[in-house]
Amino acid sequence: MSPPLFISMPGNEALAARLVVRSGGFLVPLDVHTFPDGEVRPRLMQDVAGHSIALVCTLDRPNEKFLPLVFTAAAARELGARKVGLVAPYLGYMRQDKRFHPGEALTSRTFAALISGAFDWLVTVDPHLHRTPSLAEIYSIPALALHAGPVLSEWVKANVPRPFFIGPDEESRQWVADVAKQCSAPFAILHKERRGDRTIGIAAGDLSLPDDVTPVLLDDIVSSGGTVIETIHLIKGLSRHAPIVLAIHGVFAKGAExxxxxxxxxxxxxxxxxxxxxAVEVDRLIASAIADIMR
Structure with a gap:
């Protein structure tokens, strides 16, 4: 079997290069030309016929990334690629998994259908599965959801003395409980009330923190920052130690970081x-998954 070929979409060059080193594959140069009216034209600068292809594109800000990505996938397939897969460490459009108000689009399902139609497989890291049990529920292609818990716990063990994990809401429990267990550390889950896209209320109940612990606020995604900032202020009233905010995906809306x-x-x-x-690398998790799925 020929070694895998990797194609980096713009902005993903560093990760693609590291995956090439870990996998023993090769990087296909890609030129994405933007016309004066904003349309794009990707061009593969190497023959891909007969090869398995992994396109690398993390999907934060997916609106601006999606069309160049699917155009590139289509070009690879038309030029004879055997399989075309997607490595999207962050997978966007997972939040809208139900209609909260009449007339709303189910964007998670529509986006899944579009990705499934363009690719043969998908590898991602900790997608925001809340009401959707698994990616297989909405993706019709093999879709691997890797878990960053082991690498997060490794980082905490190496850098944080006596961690006490705090989840801002019930949705965070699956990640907080997992990492806390791997670190043999205590944890607590707070209660969140969302009053809008950027307005959050957090309640700690009867939580108290021992004097000698380091609070670690853990969540899967930090976007607007509202939940995190509200929780930081609450934690500061409970601990003399400045908290550490630890997240899997730093999406960061404008000004949030x-x-x-x-x-x-x-x-x-x-x-x-x-x-x-x-600061926490997931490269080895992704490289191992790519090797398995390309076998």
Missing amino acids: QAIRDTGAALVTSNTIPGRAA
Whole structure:
């Protein structure tokens, strides 16, 4: 079997290069030309006929990334690629998994159908599965959801003395409980009331923190930052130690990352989305999954 070929969509070059090193594959140069009217034209700069292809594109800000991505996938298939898969460390459009108000689109299902129609397989990391039991529920292609818990716990063990994990809401329990168990550390789950896209209320109940622990606020996604900032203020009233914010995906709406840092909390994420906070590598998890799915 020929070695896998990787194609990096713009902005994903560093991760693609590391995956090539880990997998023993090769990187196919890609030129994405943008016309004056904003349309794009991807061009594969190497023959891909007969090869299995992995396109690397983390899908934060998916609106601007999606068309170049599917155009590239279609070109690879038309030019003779044997299989075309997608490595999307962060998978967007997972939040709208039900109609909260009449007339709303079920964007998670529609996006899944579009991805399933363009690719033969999908590898992602901790998608925001809340009311959807698994990716197989909405994706019709093989879709692997990897878990960052082991690498998060490794980072905590190496960097945080006596962690006490705190989840901002019940949705975070699955990640908080898993990492806390791997670190043999205590945890607590708070109660969140969402009053809008950027307005959050957090309640701690009767939570108290021992004096010698380091609070670690853990969630899967940090986007607007409202939940995190509200929880940081609450934790500061319970602990003399500045909290550490640990997230799998640092999506960060405009101004959110700096607003979190301005609270005095440390901020660490995995590298599913490149950025200043991305200190926890998920590369080996992804490389191993790619090797399995391409066998």
